[in-house]
Amino acid sequence: MTHRIEPARRPYEPDMEATLERLMPPGVEPLLLFRTLARSPRLFRRFMAGGLLDKGSVSLREREIAIDRACARCGGEYEWGVHVALFAEKAGFGAEEIAATVGGGADAACWSARERLIVRLVDMLHETSAVDDGLWSELKAEFSDEQLLELVMLTGFYHMVSFTVNALRLEPEVYAARFPVA
Structure with a gap:
């Protein structure tokens, strides 16, 4: 399966070259x-502004739990794999946490109560596009309003990223992790 839209190729516009180098x-x-x-430089800049x-x-x-789980729930292996490759070790994820972002649920033994x-x-959010009052009460007891806003927005943003990479059929990066085989 090949990607549906060809990527931009060098030479990029000078400001785009500088932006891509910084990333x-x-x-x-x-x-x-x-x-x-x-x-589309406009879309690229808007995308990066919401990252x-x-x-x-x-x-x-906590950020990587939300991102990896959102990507996994959407089947966004491309983005999940990049995040696992670049951030899992820094986030303190071992094999159990990595696997639990894909195949486990909130009851996986590797998660703390807060992480659950x-x-x-x-x-x-993935299943209902909402949060019921019971879960919201539990979240409010553990997280600040700012943290809750961030977690909800991370989930939504990485749904959008997953939709994008899946619709474009992007091949995984050579160094990216792949979903664990069940």
Whole structure:
């Protein structure tokens, strides 16, 4: 299966070249997703503005639980694999956590009580596009309003990313993780 839209190719516009260079480690080709979105500089900039990969109100580990779970629930293996490859170790994920983002639920033994709430939030948003009052009460007892906003927005943003990579049929990056085989 090949991707549906050809990525932008060098030479990029000077400002796009500089932007893509800043996003990646030296010597690493920009992600296929970034190069494809670079076909439309306006969309690429809007996408990057909504990325939420800065130091936010939740920890790196909590952020990655939400992102990886959202991508996995949408079948977004491309983005899930990039995040696992680039952030799993930094987030303190071992094999059990990585597998639980895909095949486990909130009851996986690797999650703390607080982390279980994140998984439940992502799952409920995925399944119903809403959060019921019971779960919201539990979340409010554990997370600040700012953290809840961030977790909900992360889930929504990575649904959009998953929809994009799936619709475009982007091939996984060579270094990216693949979904565990059940």
